[in-house]
Structures are given as structure tokens and as C-alpha cells.
Amino acid sequence: MLVDDPVDTFLRYSLAMELDKEEDHDTSLERLGELTKDEPPYIPAFFMASQQLARLDRVDEARSVLRDGIEQARSQGDAHAASEMSEFLASLGGLGEG
Numbered sequence: 001m002l003v004d005d006p007v008d009t010f011l012r013y014s015l016a017m018e019l020d021k022e023e024d025h026d027t028s029l030e031r032l033g034e035l036t037k038d039e040p041p042y043i044p045a046f047f048m049a050s051q052q053l054a055r056l057d058r059v060d061e062a063r064s065v066l067r068d069g070i071e072q073a074r075s076q077g078d079a080h081a082a083s084e085m086s087e088f089l090a091s092l093g094g095l096g097e098g
Contacts, residue, residue, distance in 0.1 A: 009035065009042050016045070020052055024025045028052060036065075043081045050088065059092055066092070 016031035029052060035045035046069025053062035066089040073082035 005048060005051060007040065013045060013048075015050065020048075025052060025056060029088065036068070036072075040076060041067060041080055043073050045087070046070075046072065047085055050085070054088075054092060063089060063092055 002045040012031060012035060016028045019025075019028035021030065029049055032045045032049040032052070035042040036049070041051070046065055050062040050069065051063070053059070053065060066085050070082050070085045073079075073085065
């Protein structure tokens with residue numbers, strides 16, 4: 001399906017999630033990173049990338065992604081996503097840092 005529509009956000013996101021399940025974390029994180037650079041950035045990609053990074057014990061990177069995601073969510077008016085990411089950031093001990 002991606003061959004027919006390579007810019008489809010949901011298909012790209014689904015592929016990244018599937019790659020995570022298959023433990024191809026580098027490729028999954030690369031795909032999620034691409035989604036965070038879209039215009040506008042795809043907010044769920046920030047949250048999923050941060051969760052994956054945290055599972056891989058890359059907590060500092062997860063915090064950074066969360067901070068960027070919270071900022072983007074707020075700028076897009078997505079208070080729910082910003083709140084979820086803020087809660088996850090707090091659970092990682094990331095509030096008040098950076």
C-alpha cells in the first residue's frame with residue numbers, strides 16, 4: 001500500500017509500529033523520526049518513539065523526544081496528547097530538566 005501512496009501518514013506510522021514489534025528498533029525509530037519532521041509533525045509519532053526509546057533504556061533521548069512532542073502538540077492545539085506526553089515525561093523523571 002505504501003508503494004501506491006508513500007506519503008500516507010497512517011501507513012507510514014503503522015509500518016513504524018510493526019517494525020517495533022519485529023524488534024527492528026533502528027528502522028522503526030527512523031520512520032517515527034521522519035513523521036515528526038512532517039509538516040505538520042505527526043503527534044503520535046513523538047509519543048510512540050519516546051515509549052520505544054524508554055523501553056530500550058535510552059531515557060535521555062526519550063525525554064528529548066517528549067519535550068519536542070509536547071511543544072508540537074501544544075502548537076497544534078492537541079491538549080490531550082500534550083497531557084499524555086507530560087505524564088510520561090514525569091514518569092521518566094523529566095520535568096524541570098532541559
